[in-house]
Amino acid sequence: MIDGVRVEGSGPVRRLVLDRPARRNAQTVAMWRELDRLAAALAADSGVRCVVLSGAGDCFSSGLDLGELAPGNPLALLADPGAGQKARALLSELQTAFLWPTRAPFLVIAEVAGVALGAGFELALACDIRLVAEDARLQLPEVAMGVVPDLGGCHHLRELVGYERALDLLVRSARIDGAEAVRLGIALRAVPAADLHQVTMAYADAVAEVPGATTVRDLKAALRAPSRTASLAAAAAGMVAGLQAAGAPMRP
Numbered sequence: 001m002i003d004g005v006r007v008e009g010s011g012p013v014r015r016l017v018l019d020r021p022a023r024r025n026a027q028t029v030a031m032w033r034e035l036d037r038l039a040a041a042l043a044a045d046s047g048v049r050c051v052v053l054s055g056a057g058d059c060f061s062s063g064l065d066l067g068e069l070a071p072g073n074p075l076a077l078l079a080d081p082g083a084g085q086k087a088r089a090l091l092s093e094l095q096t097a098f099l100w101p102t103r104a105p106f107l108v109i110a111e112v113a114g115v116a117l118g119a120g121f122e123l124a125l126a127c128d129i130r131l132v133a134e135d136a137r138l139q140l141p142e143v144a145m146g147v148v149p150d151l152g153g154c155h156h157l158r159e160l161v162g163y164e165r166a167l168d169l170l171v172r173s174a175r176i177d178g179a180e181a182v183r184l185g186i187a188l189r190a191v192p193a194a195d196l197h198q199v200t201m202a203y204a205d206a207v208a209e210v211p212g213a214t215t216v217r218d219l220k221a222a223l224r225a226p227s228r229t230a231s232l233a234a235a236a237a238g239m240v241a242g243l244q245a246a247g248a249p250m251r252p
Helices: 029-043 074-079 085-098 119-126 153-161 163-171 178-184 193-208 215-224 228-246
Strands: 005-008 013-018 050-055 107-112 115-117 129-133 137-139 175-177 189-191
Touching: 005 029, 013 029, 013 193, 029 074, 029 085, 050 119, 050 193, 074 085, 085 119, 107 119, 107 193, 115 119, 119 137, 119 153, 129 178, 129 193, 153 163, 175 178, 178 189, 189 193, 215 228
Parallel strands: 013 050, 050 107, 107 129, 115 137, 129 189
Antiparallel strands: 005 013, 137 175
């Protein structure tokens, strides 16, 4: 396990923690790859139903560690005008690793306290559910710096709030608090910061109690399916799996 990420817990609920509190949990390429590796390991455990993603200390994540863009570091290639296909290939690989929550068979809850900026906000947007502190600050500031958020934030934001509002939030690099995130449909619930951890874990425990070994996995697959046909197929698979696991017709 690398510095900057740790896994906690046992049983059906686990925690993945961004663990660089001195840097406000700023993210590195190594952290993205490690999160992807840990998520794959958790996915291999059929007993894991829910993973809570949080930040150490009082902050979710301040975004990308800009040192990653410095010469000699992993992302310097992206700023090289001559990199061409190599830069695109690197970014594609990193996007795949970064978006592990979308592929995970378990439910992923982002527990967002403090700030979720840039890549921090994009990581929260990739999760299935966002529970936030009322005073949390969420922002995609990239456009104000002349670049486009490239880790799924544009797509996920549009899915949550629609094209027009997503465009508005992005072009203004708008910073919103937890209550506004709930009003816009970006977060499920906003609670006082002191209550956030307890509320999040209670929600995760409720997910873990959903009956059926594959119910959560199949439900997530049906909801995240890219088309109506794919959604129906995933839902049908979940229905059949549930009935077969029950071993007898369900009674009203």
